[in-house]
Amino acid sequence: MIWETIRLALTTITRNALRSFLTVLGVVIGVAAVIAMVTVGQGSSEQVSADVGSLGTDLLILRPGARMLGPGTRDSAPAFKLSDVDALRDLSVLSAVAPVVSTSQTAVFGSSNRTTTVTGTTSDYLTIGNWDIERGRGFSNIEDRSGANVCIIGETVRTALFGSTDPTGETIRIKSISCEVIGYLIAKGAGTFGQDQDDIVMMPIKTVQRRLEGNQDVASISMQLAPGISTARAIFEIDTLMQERRRIELGEENDFSVSDMKEIASMLNSVNAVLTGLLSSVAAVSLLVGGIGIMNIMLVSVTERTREIGIRLSVGAQAHQVLAQFLIEAVVLSLIGGVIGILIGLGLALLAARIMAIPFVPSGWVIVLAFGFSALVGVIFGYFPARRAAQLDPIEALRHQ
Amino acid sequence: MCAQPIIELHGITRSYGAGEALVKALDGVDLTISTGEFVAIMGPSGSGKSTAMNIIGCLDRPTAGQYRFNRVEVAALDQDQRALLRRHYLGFVFQGFNLLPRTTALENVELPLIYKGLPKSERGARAREALRRVGLEGREDHTPSQLSGGQQQRVAIARALAGEPMVMLADEPTGNLDTARSNEIMQLLQRLNREEGLTIVMVTHEEDMARYASRLVVFTDGRILRDAPVAAEGAA
Numbered sequence: 001m002i003w004e005t006i007r008l009a010l011t012t013i014t015r016n017a018l019r020s021f022l023t024v025l026g027v028v029i030g031v032a033a034v035i036a037m038v039t040v041g042q043g044s045s046e047q048v049s050a051d052v053g054s055l056g057t058d059l060l061i062l063r064p065g066a067r068m069l070g071p072g073t074r075d076s077a078p079a080f081k082l083s084d085v086d087a088l089r090d091l092s093v094l095s096a097v098a099p100v101v102s103t104s105q106t107a108v109f110g111s112s113n114r115t116t117t118v119t120g121t122t123s124d125y126l127t128i129g130n131w132d133i134e135r136g137r138g139f140s141n142i143e144d145r146s147g148a149n150v151c152i153i154g155e156t157v158r159t160a161l162f163g164s165t166d167p168t169g170e171t172i173r174i175k176s177i178s179c180e181v182i183g184y185l186i187a188k189g190a191g192t193f194g195q196d197q198d199d200i201v202m203m204p205i206k207t208v209q210r211r212l213e214g215n216q217d218v219a220s221i222s223m224q225l226a227p228g229i230s231t232a233r234a235i236f237e238i239d240t241l242m243q244e245r246r247r248i249e250l251g252e253e254n255d256f257s258v259s260d261m262k263e264i265a266s267m268l269n270s271v272n273a274v275l276t277g278l279l280s281s282v283a284a285v286s287l288l289v290g291g292i293g294i295m296n297i298m299l300v301s302v303t304e305r306t307r308e309i310g311i312r313l314s315v316g317a318q319a320h321q322v323l324a325q326f327l328i329e330a331v332v333l334s335l336i337g338g339v340i341g342i343l344i345g346l347g348l349a350l351l352a353a354r355i356m357a358i359p360f361v362p363s364g365w366v367i368v369l370a371f372g373f374s375a376l377v378g379v380i381f382g383y384f385p386a387r388r389a390a391q392l393d394p395i396e397a398l399r400h401q
Numbered sequence: 402m403c404a405q406p407i408i409e410l411h412g413i414t415r416s417y418g419a420g421e422a423l424v425k426a427l428d429g430v431d432l433t434i435s436t437g438e439f440v441a442i443m444g445p446s447g448s449g450k451s452t453a454m455n456i457i458g459c460l461d462r463p464t465a466g467q468y469r470f471n472r473v474e475v476a477a478l479d480q481d482q483r484a485l486l487r488r489h490y491l492g493f494v495f496q497g498f499n500l501l502p503r504t505t506a507l508e509n510v511e512l513p514l515i516y517k518g519l520p521k522s523e524r525g526a527r528a529r530e531a532l533r534r535v536g537l538e539g540r541e542d543h544t545p546s547q548l549s550g551g552q553q554q555r556v557a558i559a560r561a562l563a564g565e566p567m568v569m570l571a572d573e574p575t576g577n578l579d580t581a582r583s584n585e586i587m588q589l590l591q592r593l594n595r596e597e598g599l600t601i602v603m604v605t606h607e608e609d610m611a612r613y614a615s616r617l618v619v620f621t622d623g624r625i626l627r628d629a630p631v632a633a634e635g636a637a
């Protein structure tokens with residue numbers, strides 16, 4: 001009899017193709033939307049945490065001009081000098097200090113070339129920025145100080161100029177400089193703002209100042225907090241030192257600023273939290289829409305279903321037999337919709353993860369939750385009207401308008 | 402054939418509504434029908450014929466009075482037991498057919514057999530045979546919307562016959578049929594009644610059809626006005 005009941009349920013599903021399709025659609029929409037949204041949300045959270053981790057929360061950046069987030073300086077504020085860097089090195093609250101000058105240049109090797117960012121700095125920059133050398137070496141002390149014609153290249157530049165061959169020991173040309181590639185960096189991938197961090201050529205700062213920029217300016221200074229030092233204390237000491245060096249009177253506005261990576265990290269986290277919240281509410285609305293769809297189609301068909309129940313009762317069906325049939329029907333439709341919805345949801349999430357370059361993190365509980373909710377709606381609105389009808393005298397069910 | 406009472410109605414009342422709007426569709430009906438009888442019920446529209454049939458068919462319950470089917474007090478049966486009674490003893494032809502929509506004639510006729518627990522192959526054979534008997538060969542795969550009113554009525558008759566019930570309750574089974582078809586159906590019922598001892602209770606508006614029965618009960622205003630054997634042998 002159970003097989004017979006399942007068969008009855010399946011016949012009803014195929015016979016009422018439109019109704020079945022709409023019910024399944026409701027489940028699919030709800031389940032797919034929730035799974036896609038939440039999976040994308042979690043992927044981007046994970047990406048943000050990874051980004052924040054790679055930034056190094058102990059990083060401080062000193063820029064000329066008043067406080068602002070992001071790149072750019074105030075024209076009026078004078079740039080730093082290497083002597084500022086030396087002065088900062090004497091602060092015990094900092095464990096590493098690196099000057100930075102960046103300029104956009106075209107690097108040429110043989111017939112290949114690539115327009116990239118040339119960063120003039122010292123080997124401390126590698127420590128501060130969590131850069132690791134894949135092959136070759138970093139700048140030596142002498143190269144740091146003398147401005148030798150050597151460079152370290154990022155993965156993107158390496159691929160563009162050398163393909164898969166080993167670049168170390170080769171010579172690339174940047175403007176008038178012929179410089180030897182002494183090493184290349186382990187790829188970091190896209191940065192927090194989507195920029196390609198590996199599109200970089202690092203050179204000793206003096207080389208860049210002299211041969212590319214033609215001045216003694218240091219655009220910004222990257223610093224690493226010494227272990228156990230609070231950001232606030234370090235910033236206070238840096239401020240004090242720089243106020244003195246730049247002759248800023250008491251009460252006058254600083255013409256430099258120190259930005260703290262924790263600030264950027266917390267901003268990113270809060271942006272991400274807003275994004276996740278937004279995605280979750282869209283998902284919740286979709287789930288609701290799907291649920292209302294299922295509910296509607298079930299309620300609209302109540303009259304017809306009640307008559308069907310009346311007919312079945314009148315030829316001798318018992319209430320529980322009719323209900324088993326309706327329950328199986330609701331469960332089968334929910335299962336079909338659930339499986340399709342899960343597949344579509346995960347597919348969309350995977351696609352979005354690829355496009356947005358974020359990790360694909362499907363989570364079991366979301367799948368269970370979305371599926372459970374839709375199935376519950378299907379069962380409740382399929383089953384309970386049927387149960388009410390099955391309790392009627394057959395003639396009442398048949399007369400149902 | 403020992404004629405023992407199978408349907409016994411005592412003081413059956415069925416009222417709808419309450420107070421001012423109270424309608425007594427049946428008002429103290431006493432009726433006893435024995436096995437092997439072929440009873441025709443006549444009466445004006447609204448006189449309670451369908452109401453009585455529904456109660457006899459255990460599709461509805463009386464407001465007052467006593468109904469015994471096959472010596473069993475129906476009021477003492479629960480919902481599931483009444484379903485079993487319908488399943489195993491009764492075949493019902495509704496005034497409004499009540500076929501499942503979007504379902505073929507064959508599947509409609511198979512429906513009672515599913516609940517009787519017959520295997521699929523036997524169901525198909527019996528349903529086909531029942532459809533053949535009502536002259537619907539070749540229409541097995543038509544759905545109700547693809548059939549005329551008369552054809553739908555005959556599917557409903559086939560459905561009642563397919564279960565091989567002990568009692569067949571037919572509410573105007575020929576209401577939508579032409580005279581020739583009506584006579585064919587009545588002859589079929591008469592044969593089943595005479596040869597297989599099928600007890601039949603049939604509502605009709607036509608004297609000609611009532612003549613096939615062995616007994617005529619006339620309703621007015623929810624009461625039995627007249628109850629007498631049919632004098633002439635009906636064989637039009």
Ligand SMILES: Nc1ncnc2c1ncn2[C@@H]1O[C@H](COP(=O)(O)OP(=O)(O)OP(=O)(O)O)[C@@H](O)[C@H]1O
Nearest residue numbers: 417418424425426445446447448449450451452453
């Ligand atoms: N569900 C109901 N609610 C209220 N009144 C009803 C209901 N069903 C039947 N009645 C009333 O009961 C009375 C008897 O109805 P019933 O259907 O038994 O008549 P009938 O003899 O079968 O008529 P017809 O020959 O037209 O089929 C009618 O007056 C009808 O209005």
Ligand SMILES: [Mg+2]
Nearest residue numbers: 450451452496
């Ligand atoms: Mg009637």
